[in-house]
Amino acid sequence: MTTTPTKGSRVSKPKRSSLQRSGDWARRMPLLPAMILVFFVTQLPFVFTIGASFMNWNAYYPDERGFNGGANFKTVLTDPAARKAIWVTVLLTAAVVLISLFLGLIIALLLDRKFFGQGVVRTMMITPFLVVPVAAALLWKHALYNPEYGLFNGMLTKIFGDNAPQPDWISEHPMWSIIFAIVWQWTPFMMLILLAGLQSRPMDVVEAARIDGASSWQIFTNMTLPHLRQYMELAGLLGTIYVVQNFDHVFTITSGGLGTANLPYYIYQTFYTGQDYGLASAAGVVVVVLTIIVSTIALRTVFSIFREDQR
Amino acid sequence: MSGKTLSTGQEMNIKKESRGGVILSITAWIVGLLFVSPVLWMILTSFHSEPAAATNPPSFTAPLTLDGYRSFFDSGPWPSLINSVMASVISTLLVLVLAFPAAYALSIRPVRKWSDVLFFLLSTKFLPIVAGLLPIYLFAKKVGMLDNIWLLIIFYTVMNLPIAIWMLRSFLAEVPSEMLEAAEVDGAGLILTLRKVVAPVVMPGLASAALICFIFSWNELLFARVLTGTVSQTAPVYLTGFVTSQGLFLAKVCAASLVVSLPVLVAGFAAQDKLVQGLSMGAVR
Numbered sequence: 001m002t003t004t005p006t007k008g009s010r011v012s013k014p015k016r017s018s019l020q021r022s023g024d025w026a027r028r029m030p031l032l033p034a035m036i037l038v039f040f041v042t043q044l045p046f047v048f049t050i051g052a053s054f055m056n057w058n059a060y061y062p063d064e065r066g067f068n069g070g071a072n073f074k075t076v077l078t079d080p081a082a083r084k085a086i087w088v089t090v091l092l093t094a095a096v097v098l099i100s101l102f103l104g105l106i107i108a109l110l111l112d113r114k115f116f117g118q119g120v121v122r123t124m125m126i127t128p129f130l131v132v133p134v135a136a137a138l139l140w141k142h143a144l145y146n147p148e149y150g151l152f153n154g155m156l157t158k159i160f161g162d163n164a165p166q167p168d169w170i171s172e173h174p175m176w177s178i179i180f181a182i183v184w185q186w187t188p189f190m191m192l193i194l195l196a197g198l199q200s201r202p203m204d205v206v207e208a209a210r211i212d213g214a215s216s217w218q219i220f221t222n223m224t225l226p227h228l229r230q231y232m233e234l235a236g237l238l239g240t241i242y243v244v245q246n247f248d249h250v251f252t253i254t255s256g257g258l259g260t261a262n263l264p265y266y267i268y269q270t271f272y273t274g275q276d277y278g279l280a281s282a283a284g285v286v287v288v289v290l291t292i293i294v295s296t297i298a299l300r301t302v303f304s305i306f307r308e309d310q311r
Numbered sequence: 312m313s314g315k316t317l318s319t320g321q322e323m324n325i326k327k328e329s330r331g332g333v334i335l336s337i338t339a340w341i342v343g344l345l346f347v348s349p350v351l352w353m354i355l356t357s358f359h360s361e362p363a364a365a366t367n368p369p370s371f372t373a374p375l376t377l378d379g380y381r382s383f384f385d386s387g388p389w390p391s392l393i394n395s396v397m398a399s400v401i402s403t404l405l406v407l408v409l410a411f412p413a414a415y416a417l418s419i420r421p422v423r424k425w426s427d428v429l430f431f432l433l434s435t436k437f438l439p440i441v442a443g444l445l446p447i448y449l450f451a452k453k454v455g456m457l458d459n460i461w462l463l464i465i466f467y468t469v470m471n472l473p474i475a476i477w478m479l480r481s482f483l484a485e486v487p488s489e490m491l492e493a494a495e496v497d498g499a500g501l502i503l504t505l506r507k508v509v510a511p512v513v514m515p516g517l518a519s520a521a522l523i524c525f526i527f528s529w530n531e532l533l534f535a536r537v538l539t540g541t542v543s544q545t546a547p548v549y550l551t552g553f554v555t556s557q558g559l560f561l562a563k564v565c566a567a568s569l570v571v572s573l574p575v576l577v578a579g580f581a582a583q584d585k586l587v588q589g590l591s592m593g594a595v596r
Contacts, residue, residue: 027422030412034472035428037409041469042435045446052445107342115336121343123580127350130579132530134547135568139353142556142564149365149561151352158368184349192587196595234594245439247533248547252554264441264533271445272537284442295437 046288053281060275072282082283084259085266089244089290092179092262096246097239100183101232104190111191112198122195129188137252140181145169145253174258178249186243190235197231198224237295244291263287357565364561379562383570386563390542391549392571394460398535398545399528402467406475406524407517409468414479419486419509429480432473433592440470441533448537458540466538467528474527475520477592482516483509515585522582523589526575546571 056068076082111122128136144151147168156164170177201224209219247264250256256265263283271280355371356364357380363373417425447466448457456462486509494504532547539548550571553564579586587595 024423027416027420029416031416031422031428034409034413034476037465037469038432038435038472041447041466042438042440042443045443045450046438048446049442107339110335110339110342113332113335115332115339117340121339123583124343124347126579126583126586127347127576129586130526130572130576131350131568132547132550132572132575134530134532134550135572138550138553138564138568139349142553142561143353143356144349146556146561149367151349151369154367154369184346187346189590193591193595196587196591231595234591238591241437245441247441248530251532252551255554264439267441267444268533268537271448277445277449280445284439284445287439288442291437291439295434 049281049284051281052277053285055278055281057278057281058274058276068278072278073285075279076282076286081261082266085261085263085283086286086290088175088260089262089264089287091175092182092246092250093240093243095175095179096182096186096243097236099179100186100190100239101236103183103187104194104235105228105232107187107191108194108198111195125191126188128184129186129192131185133185133248134252136185137181137249140177140184141170141253145177170253171258174254174260178253178260181253182243182246182249186239190239193235193238194228194231197228201227240294241291244287244294263290353565353569357562357569359562361559361562364565365559379566380570382563383566388546388549388567388570391544391546394539394543395529395546395571396574397460398463398467399525402464402471402528403521403524405464405468406471407521410472410475410479410520411513411517413472413476414483415509417476417480418483419491429477432476435473444534444537447534451538457538458542460539460543462538463535463543463545466534467524467531470531471524471527474589474592475524478520478523478589479513479516481592481594482513486512516588518582519585519588522578522585525578526589529575 053072054067054069055065056071057065076086107125111118111125131139142150147153147166150169152169153164153166156166206219206223209223214222245264246262247268250260250262250265251268254260256269261269263286267280267283267287270276270283274280358375358377359370359373360376360378363370364379366373416422417429422428451457451459451462490508491504494508499507530547531545532551535545535548536551539545550567553560553567
């Protein structure tokens, strides 16, 4: 009598664990195709890039191909063009993210109230984000910035007459020309996320605070801003990931000229025009390291948002 | 007495608020119009004749014409538009087919260490894709897939997979486990459970994921430019032909930019609420 259960458990124990193991694989199966693809297309190439970054490898001089230690990294960190590209990337990203985050916050606050045509204004605000980036960059370059027939100088003539200043926006302010064209597209993105944040505020608590005599400003600084913080971090982080990689605007508006080549453009040029595979790879590794530095700081906060979301 | 003063005070408060409210509403309208005005200008210019499009000061009332569109469509954009449709539609479908089971395995019947898998997928989005440009180019060259639209389709699929898995998982996580258990007790098979219990919750998630994957692959330029040539170039690559000025061509540029942006504009307007979910990978609803 007493042996039966022991026997049973002894028999069923390995059985259960093998069942569990096969259960594990049954659970993993649906995940595998996606994971294998992601691994082969995003991870493996990067391993290759790391390898290539330590090589002297220029397609124009195939005979000289070989290991060259850290020479490419030395070039990336000392060559004026490459150093400039790192600096431009940091400046461009920081300027775009901060300006569009600030504008996005103000506009989200403006749109977070009921007024006549709220939906129409929201739709108008989203429009810039829905223009294909190359098309948007072409629009700014030719239809707005052009010194002869662009809308900006045209409006200056219209308002101030024939003696109005007619600046050549792109050659006089190349960086700002690019920054504003990108800000125009990314402000709606920031606005959308912050607006979603505003609308997720617990309104009953806000109402209670108002009844207790809190002023609008007090509610904003003590309740709205702290609640929005994680949304601002999320918007800032996602914006950074996308803007760091910007290629379309730089390529279209200045073709990387006038000191506006950022790292993605520099890599494209080194690899596509210069055919210097080793140097392009080293620059690629630098972009990744830069992004990892930014993201490890920010990733934790974002992950905590997702965690909270699950609760 | 006191009741009266209170009510007048309230009245004044409401009046003051509404006056401030009017100013805020007008400000909102002005800001909205400012942001949309470049697009309105693009639309207007695309319907002007080339000479009228290039005047300074701008002519807002010039006669409208379809010449800009005619000269754009005469320049042979159809192959690139068809390539773009293929690359974005097929890759979006592939993403959904691959992402749904993966999201299922990360939420409803989760694998062990599912949060590590999610974290890994998120981290791949932090790896700038430009770092993979060279190896993918060399691989494509080696296997003879350069200038082949299927290479772009595969690449866009993988580029968007992590986003789609994240989004779908966040929706699947909301399927109440009691309902799944109840379905199991009732003897419902996997297919029936998926259709009756899971699908209603996940459908909006599928729509957001599809929208965002479509937009991202339709917009992509860098890889399309490097990996395609004359045969399989996409619409954004076609647009780069307008980077350098070619005399009077503003109406044509505006027409081209508008035509290429149209699918994204239509999809985005139609699914405005899905946009935020997609962009934030499901974190913001």
